[in-house]
Amino acid sequence: MERFKFILTRPIQLIPVLLGVSVISFIMVQSIPGDPVRILLGTRATVEVIAKVRAQYGLDEPLWVQYLLFLKNLAQGEFGRSIIFKTPVLDLVGTRIAPTVFLLAYGVLLAVLLALSLAVLSARRRGALPDHLIRLYSTAGLGLPSFWLGIVLLILFSVRLGLFPVSGWGEGFLGHLHYLFLPALSIALALSPILIRNLRASLIVEMESDHVVAARSRGVPEGRIFVRHVLPNALIPTVTLLGVNIGWLIGGTVVVEQVFSVPGLGSLMVSSIFARDYLVVQAITLAFAAAVILTNFVVDIVIVALDPRISL
Amino acid sequence: MTTSLLEVRDLCVTFDTSRGPVRAVRAVAFSLAPAEVMGLVGESGSGKSVSCRALMRLLPPRGVRMSGVALFQGRDILALPEEELRDLRGTELAMIFQNPSSHLNPVMPVGDQIAEPVLVHEGASRRQARARAAELLRQVGIPDPDSQLDRYPHQFSGGMRQRVMIAAALACRPKLLIADEPTTALDVTVQAQILRLLLELRDRSGLAIVLISHNLGVIAQTCDSVSVMYGGRVVERGSKRDVLSRPHHPYTEALIRSQPESAPLGAPLPTIEGQPPAPSELPTGCAFHPRCPYAQPVCVEEAPPLEETQDGRRSACWRWPELAARSGVTP
Amino acid sequence: MILAGLSLQACRRSRIPSALWAGAGLTLFWLLLAVGAPVIAPYDPIAQDLTRTLTGPSLAHPLGTDNFGRDVLSRIIWGTRLDLAMGIIGVAVPFAIGCCIGLIAGYLGGLAEMLLMRILDVTISFPFFVLVIAIISLLGPGLTSFFIAVSLVGWVSYARLVRSQILVLKHMDFVQAARALGYGRLRIMMRHLLPNAVVPAIVFSMSDIVLVILLGSSLSYLGLGAQPPAAEWGVMIAEGQTFMASAWWISFFPGLAIVGLAFGFSLLGDGLAELFGSRE
Numbered sequence: 001m002e003r004f005k006f007i008l009t010r011p012i013q014l015i016p017v018l019l020g021v022s023v024i025s026f027i028m029v030q031s032i033p034g035d036p037v038r039i040l041l042g043t044r045a046t047v048e049v050i051a052k053v054r055a056q057y058g059l060d061e062p063l064w065v066q067y068l069l070f071l072k073n074l075a076q077g078e079f080g081r082s083i084i085f086k087t088p089v090l091d092l093v094g095t096r097i098a099p100t101v102f103l104l105a106y107g108v109l110l111a112v113l114l115a116l117s118l119a120v121l122s123a124r125r126r127g128a129l130p131d132h133l134i135r136l137y138s139t140a141g142l143g144l145p146s147f148w149l150g151i152v153l154l155i156l157f158s159v160r161l162g163l164f165p166v167s168g169w170g171e172g173f174l175g176h177l178h179y180l181f182l183p184a185l186s187i188a189l190a191l192s193p194i195l196i197r198n199l200r201a202s203l204i205v206e207m208e209s210d211h212v213v214a215a216r217s218r219g220v221p222e223g224r225i226f227v228r229h230v231l232p233n234a235l236i237p238t239v240t241l242l243g244v245n246i247g248w249l250i251g252g253t254v255v256v257e258q259v260f261s262v263p264g265l266g267s268l269m270v271s272s273i274f275a276r277d278y279l280v281v282q283a284i285t286l287a288f289a290a291a292v293i294l295t296n297f298v299v300d301i302v303i304v305a306l307d308p309r310i311s312l
Numbered sequence: 313m314t315t316s317l318l319e320v321r322d323l324c325v326t327f328d329t330s331r332g333p334v335r336a337v338r339a340v341a342f343s344l345a346p347a348e349v350m351g352l353v354g355e356s357g358s359g360k361s362v363s364c365r366a367l368m369r370l371l372p373p374r375g376v377r378m379s380g381v382a383l384f385q386g387r388d389i390l391a392l393p394e395e396e397l398r399d400l401r402g403t404e405l406a407m408i409f410q411n412p413s414s415h416l417n418p419v420m421p422v423g424d425q426i427a428e429p430v431l432v433h434e435g436a437s438r439r440q441a442r443a444r445a446a447e448l449l450r451q452v453g454i455p456d457p458d459s460q461l462d463r464y465p466h467q468f469s470g471g472m473r474q475r476v477m478i479a480a481a482l483a484c485r486p487k488l489l490i491a492d493e494p495t496t497a498l499d500v501t502v503q504a505q506i507l508r509l510l511l512e513l514r515d516r517s518g519l520a521i522v523l524i525s526h527n528l529g530v531i532a533q534t535c536d537s538v539s540v541m542y543g544g545r546v547v548e549r550g551s552k553r554d555v556l557s558r559p560h561h562p563y564t565e566a567l568i569r570s571q572p573e574s575a576p577l578g579a580p581l582p583t584i585e586g587q588p589p590a591p592s593e594l595p596t597g598c599a600f601h602p603r604c605p606y607a608q609p610v611c612v613e614e615a616p617p618l619e620e621t622q623d624g625r626r627s628a629c630w631r632w633p634e635l636a637a638r639s640g641v642t643p
Numbered sequence: 644m645i646l647a648g649l650s651l652q653a654c655r656r657s658r659i660p661s662a663l664w665a666g667a668g669l670t671l672f673w674l675l676l677a678v679g680a681p682v683i684a685p686y687d688p689i690a691q692d693l694t695r696t697l698t699g700p701s702l703a704h705p706l707g708t709d710n711f712g713r714d715v716l717s718r719i720i721w722g723t724r725l726d727l728a729m730g731i732i733g734v735a736v737p738f739a740i741g742c743c744i745g746l747i748a749g750y751l752g753g754l755a756e757m758l759l760m761r762i763l764d765v766t767i768s769f770p771f772f773v774l775v776i777a778i779i780s781l782l783g784p785g786l787t788s789f790f791i792a793v794s795l796v797g798w799v800s801y802a803r804l805v806r807s808q809i810l811v812l813k814h815m816d817f818v819q820a821a822r823a824l825g826y827g828r829l830r831i832m833m834r835h836l837l838p839n840a841v842v843p844a845i846v847f848s849m850s851d852i853v854l855v856i857l858l859g860s861s862l863s864y865l866g867l868g869a870q871p872p873a874a875e876w877g878v879m880i881a882e883g884q885t886f887m888a889s890a891w892w893i894s895f896f897p898g899l900a901i902v903g904l905a906f907g908f909s910l911l912g913d914g915l916a917e918l919f920g921s922r923e
Contacts, residue, residue, distance in 0.1 A: 020765030031781050099759075139913065141851050147864050148898030149881050149889060155895075159888045208372075210414040218429045218480060219402030228428075232419050243343055248854070251772020255861045259884070268812020270865050273780040285777040288767045307419055308464040 003304055003311040010297060010312075014146055019117030021289050025282055026070050028061075032278045046243050074286075080279040082271070088282045091266065098285070099169045104179050104253055107187030108242070115195035117237070122196070123203035124226075134196065141193030146252040150186035150259035157182060183260045187252055191245065202234040206310035209233070213253035236307050247292050316343040316383075318367075318488060323380035323390075325359070329592070335589035336362045336591045338544040339380075341618065349511070349516040351531035351552065354541035355588040360524050363541070364490045366390075368407050369397055377486065402429040405480035411447070412473035416465040422476045423448075423461025429483040440514060443586045448479040453509060453529050465479050471502035474508070482513065488523045489513075507534050528571050532556055540564050543589050543599030546618060550625030560605045560627035565570065598629070606631050663914025671908030677723040682848070685851060686714035688721035688874040697890045703774035707892035709882060710759060711872075715892060718874040718901050725875040729868075730852040733793045738848055740794065741801025742841060748802065749809025749840075750832055753839045759802060776867065784867045789859060799843050800851070803845035842919050849912030853905040860901055876901050 037053050038045070045053075054060055058069045074081070122134040135286035157163045170179030205214065207230050215225050254266030262266065265284050272280040304310055337359040346351050346425055352360045365371050367389060382389040384405065392400065409415040417425055426448055427441035431467035436444070442461065448456035452475040457588035465473055474552045476496060478570040485572060491510065495503035513519050513532060531538055532552065539549040540563065566584045584616050586603040589595060595602050601611040610630055621636060627636065646706050676683060686704075692712035700707045706715040748759040766774070770814030775792040782788035811834070812818060860877030862868035869875035871882065876897035 016761065017764050017768055020761060021768055024765065024769070028777060028781060033781065033783075038808075085476055127590065137776060139909050140902060141905045142850070142900045142909045143857065145857055145860055145877075145880075145901050146878075146897060147861055148901065149892065150895045151912060152886055152898065155891050207505070210411065211417045213427075214407075214409060214415040214477070214480075215417070215428070217370055217401055217407040217892075218399070218432075218483070219398045220428055220432055221398060224428075224432065228420070229417050231905050236419075242900055247767075247770030248772060250770040251858070251861070254773065254776065254867060258797055258865055269776065271785075273776070273867065278780070281780045285769070288773045293768050304817075309418060309466050 003299070003308075007301065010300075014297075017293065020210075020281045021286070022071060022074060022292075023067075023176065025074075025286050026067050028282050028285070029070065029278070030066075051206050052296065073137065079283045080184050082272075082277050082280050084275045084277045084280075089279050092268070092280060093283050093287060096263060096265045096268045098264075098267060099176075099180075099262050100253060100257065102169070102176055103187070103257065103262060105184055105203040105263060106177070106180055106184035107191065107248070107253070107256075110184050110188035111191040111195060112242075114192040115199055116191070117205060119199035119233075120226075122200050123207065125202065134200075136298040138196040138200070141189070142197075144190045144193065146186045146190035147255045149189050150183060150256050153182045153186055155257070171266075180260075180262065183256045183262055185248065186256050186259070190252055191249060193240060194245065195242065199234060202237050203230060206230045206234045232306065236303065237303055239299060243296055243303075246295045247301075250288050250291060253270045313412050315345060317346045317348075317385065318344040319381075319383040320363075320521075322379045323366060323382060324378065325362050325371065326377045327591075328375045328377065328635065333377075334592045335594070337366065339618075340541070340544075340546050341352050341588055342539045342546060342549055344520050344522065348521055349514060349521045349523060351535035351538040352522055352524045352541060353531055353538060354527065354529060355526060356589060357588050358541040359544040359591065360541045361492055363418075364407070364524060368405060368490060368604070369402065370407070370613060374401075384406060385471055399433070401480055402481075402486065403484045404486050405488050405490070406484075406486040406492050407444060407490040407492065408474070408477050408481050412470060412477045413497075415477060416473060418465055421462045421464055422468070426461075427478065427479045428484055429480065432507045432562075433484050435499055444483065445479070449476070449576070451482075452476070452479045453505075454479075457506045469502075470498050471506065472505055474498060474502075478506075478509065478513075482519070483518065486519070486521070490522045490524070490581070492525070493526070496525070496527070502529070504533075505625065510534070519628065522614050528556065529573060530568060543594050544591055545599065545615075545628065547600070547628045548626065549568075549618075550623070554625055555625065560621050560625060560632045561629045562631075562635065564608050564634065565602075566605075607636070649795070653723070659916045660917040663918060663919070664911045666912070666914050667911030668843065669903070670911055673723055673727060673904050673907060677718055677727045677807070680721045682726055684714075684717035684720040686717040688713065688718045689872050697886060698871055699891075706896045707890065709893045710881070711887055715879070715896055718879060719897055721874040722876045722897065722900065723880065723904070725786075725869055725873060726856055727862060729789070730734060730856040730908070732790055732901065732902070733855035734852045735849050736790070736794045737797030737851075738801050739843065741803075742799035742805050742837070742844060744798065745802035745805030746809060746832055746837055746840065750813065750828070750836060756806070759806070763799055763803055764838075766796065769796075772861075773798055775858065776865075779862065779867050782880055784870065786869050789862060789868050792856070792857060796849070797855070800847065803843045804847055805840045808843060809836055812836055814837050837914075846912060846915045846919060849908050849915060852908045853912075856905055858899065909913035 037050050037059065040052060041049065057147065058066055077090050079093075081087065082089050082092050084090055115296045117136075118134050125131050154166060158166045164182050165179050168179055170176050184280070186244035207226075212225055212229055215229050216222075220229075253264070254269060256262070256272055257264045269281055269284045272278075272284070300312060306311060320343065321341050323337055323340040327334045327336055337495045340359070340363050342350065351425060352364070354360045362371070366577065367382055367639070369389065371378070373571065378390060380390060385398070387400075389400070389405070416422070423442060424459065426445040428436075429437070430436045430444050440597040445461055446457040449460055453477055454460055454472060478494075489510075494510070495506050498506065507530065510521060510523070516522060521536055523531065533553045537545045537550065538552050538555045540555065540561065541547065542563050548555060548559065548564050550560075555564060556568060559568060568585055570584045572581060584603055591600055597613050598604070598607075598611040598615050601607040607627075608630065616630045617629045618626050621627045621632050671805045690706030690713065692708070695704075695708050695712040696710050698704060704714050704716065706719065708714055708717075748756040759834060774796050775789075778792035778795060779788045782791060818831060818835055821835050826835075859868055860875070860880075863875045863883045866881070868877050871878050878898040880894045882896075883890065883895075886893055
């Protein structure tokens with residue numbers, strides 16, 4: 001348990017990072033083109049109202065005071081109002097989180113299943129035809145655009161075969177599973193090549209490692225050697241890689257949500273950009289940054305659980 | 313040796329490389345009685361490790377060709393089907409390795425690694441296997457075994473890791489242990505402890521041991537008999553006392569002379585001239601002839617057979633009678 | 644040990660990895676396509692022909708035509724220019740900036756290094772993709788915004804790579820020797836440290852090009868990068884999505900082009916990694 005003490009200390013270490021993230025957000029809000037009060041109030045506001053709001057938000061104060069006010073607002077969950085939806089940004093973002101989280105988790109799950117089965121097949125039958133095909137996929141697939149995959153899957157399974165809906169995210173858990181299958185598969189197909197490459201390479205290293213030879217010398221059956229000795233060691237670098245790629249993965253989700261009109265954070269972000277609804281864009285950016293920090297924290301916990309040699 | 317436990321005849325191992333076949337082991341032969349400790353000596357590249365891995369059938373299946381016979385209790389290990397081989401490994405034959413750090417699974421508690429053969433071979437319950445693991449740790453001299461079971465290899469010292477590996481190898485009470493340079497990676501004091509432990513285990517359970525080493529001192533302390541390897545062949549074999557005190561092969565003689573212990577104090581340490589040959593570039597005839605002070609034209613032409621010399625000893629040298637005629641090594 | 648040695652010998656026989664050859668060949672193909680687009684492309688990529696809209700692949704139009712009757716093949720060939728430029732410029736600028744900053748921070752240490760490390764920590768917390776989108780949203784859609792955004796964010800990985808190399812190299816004998824000979828800091832940095840530290844960055848830049856091409860085409864698909872009627876692959880895929888039920892070829896072939904272009908750089912990266920003996 002000693003090794004898991006970082007779970008308590010890490011949040012303190014993250015304070016500088018969180019401050020940095022808030023500075024970047026602040027800079028973004030500051031660089032919003034046009035007068036922020038006009039954006040906040042719309043074009044029909046009177047001069048008096050504008051002056052009042054300026055004072056209220058401290059816009060006449062020096063920059064560092066504005067930053068402190070900004071921090072205070074963040075801490076209170078005050079992200080301003082959306083100019084399009086006329087609702088508090090926080091509420092708006094809140095309603096859109098669930099589809100995105102569901103899609104991300106679904107995509108990662110499919111990607112891991114895909115990577116695990118293909119990498120194991122490839123590594124165990126090295127040099128055979130399946131191995132060559134999987135290696136081709138895992139190299140050529142590095143450049144697979146998830147949005148294009150989404151469209152190809154739509155053409156095949158929705159338009160031609162009518163198996164899956166074209167858009168939306170459905171009702172209830174099973175509905176989500178059904179509606180989000182193609183979006184999640186697009187994410188998984190785009191993400192899995194890099195995982196397969198990494199896992200295949202580390203599987204091969206482990207299969208030829210000394211401790212596997214030693215286990216074999218004790219008469220441990222090959223199947224058990226693979227599950228108990230090869231896999232647990234080979235998974236460690238792949239989990240790390242998955243953590244490194246979480247940011248990229250979130251980006252992919254933004255685009256895939258757009259392809260399938262999933263009512264999540266990504267499609268809200270894109271529509272807000274075109275509507276110049278900057279406060280929404282900024283809040284979503286912050287939300288995604290928080291998601292990355294959180295995921296990396298979780299990945300660290302998993303790594304420490306998998307590898308007894310590591311203590312953070 | 314009528315009741316031999318292991319009888320190896322004509323063992324050959326050839327690696328297929330891009331530059332053509334490389335004969336790493338050439339017609340190796342030896343035999344081993346129950347509870348006998350045999351030393352296998354030679355420089356690196358002499359084929360001692362490869363021979364032993366071939367005996368355990370641990371060489372990678374691709375690009376390796378093996379031939380010969382290795383009778384273990386009447387069964388030819390080299391011809392066994394995969395299934396039977398697996399039943400034999402761990403229960404009858406076991407092996408420990410030079411580098412205990414890399415030969416233990418870093419992410420598995422040592423208790424599980426020791427208990428694993430018991431689970432696999434004897435169908436024991438987890439609890440029984442765990443109890444056996446604790447007992448084994450005690451046998452190999454690890455104090456407070458119950459609290460050590462859940463620790464991981466990196467939490468042990470090198471000597472302790474080697475003890476853990478011995479415990480795992482001996483979990484199902486094998487009859488033969490192949491020890492591939494088990495002490496080379498360890499401190500001298502720890503070395504002696506491990507060797508003593510191996511002998512204790514032999515005395516207690518009648519374990520036969522093949523001890524691979526490049527260190528004659530280790531062999532002298534531990535073994536009953538010795539086989540000396542050079543260039544993929546056994547060039548001399550016999551009882552430890554005979555071979556180490558009155559070698560019948562010039563290579564053995566040179567090896568003994570180059571031991572630091574045998575040189576007079578203050579005198580320069582004699583070394584064997586030249587480099588041991590790479591398996592891919594073996595000289596013609598006797599592989600030792602380029603470095604041999606006794607070499608004659610015949611040694612370049614033709615390799616001497618491993619013939620019986622005296623008292624059941626064997627040597628592969630054309631001029632062994634001259635060597636045998638002198639008593640002892642003259643420094 | 645012996646076994647490993649023997650199998651290594653087999654690998655060392657061929658000096659230049661085959662992945663490098665294949666990658667160089669494929670990349671050269673795309674380069675030629677980009678340079679020779681005016682000559683190679685059978686039609687004008689932007690000229691509309693409303694008499695031949697949405698026709699499937701045929702001899703006259705091997706990859707079909709889109710909703711404006713534009714030849715898909717010609718648009719893909721012209722698109723090579725944009726997508727290749729996005730990848731190369733989108734990596735070259737961050738590469739140059741990152742190497743300089745990493746070099747300075749690694750060699751000088753102190754305040755410069757501390758500042759860099761804090762910026763690294765923070766930037767890494769943002770999803771690269773999302774941060775680029777956010778910056779573009781402030782600057783307004785378009786390729787210029789794309790390049791600015793990628794340069795603002797992308798240098799971080801290179802700075803980190805070069806810095807970690809410098810930290811190792813700094814204490815090596817040849818650098819100490821150069822210092823003992825009285826060479827100036829600038830000379831040591833440029834002549835002795837940089838050439839050695841830059842190798843991992845070059846290997847990484849190949850897979851980075853793949854990511855930047857994907858990012859660029861994704862943003863163009865979303866309408867934030869290249870703008871219609873530009874012949875850019877992501878734009879083409881977006882335009883084709885409306886017609887995916889009747890004219891699959893409009894979206895399908897540009898996607899293949901992205902995969903093919905990225906494949907070339909992936910192979911180059913693999914080959915370089917093998918050549919320099921570094922592993923992923």
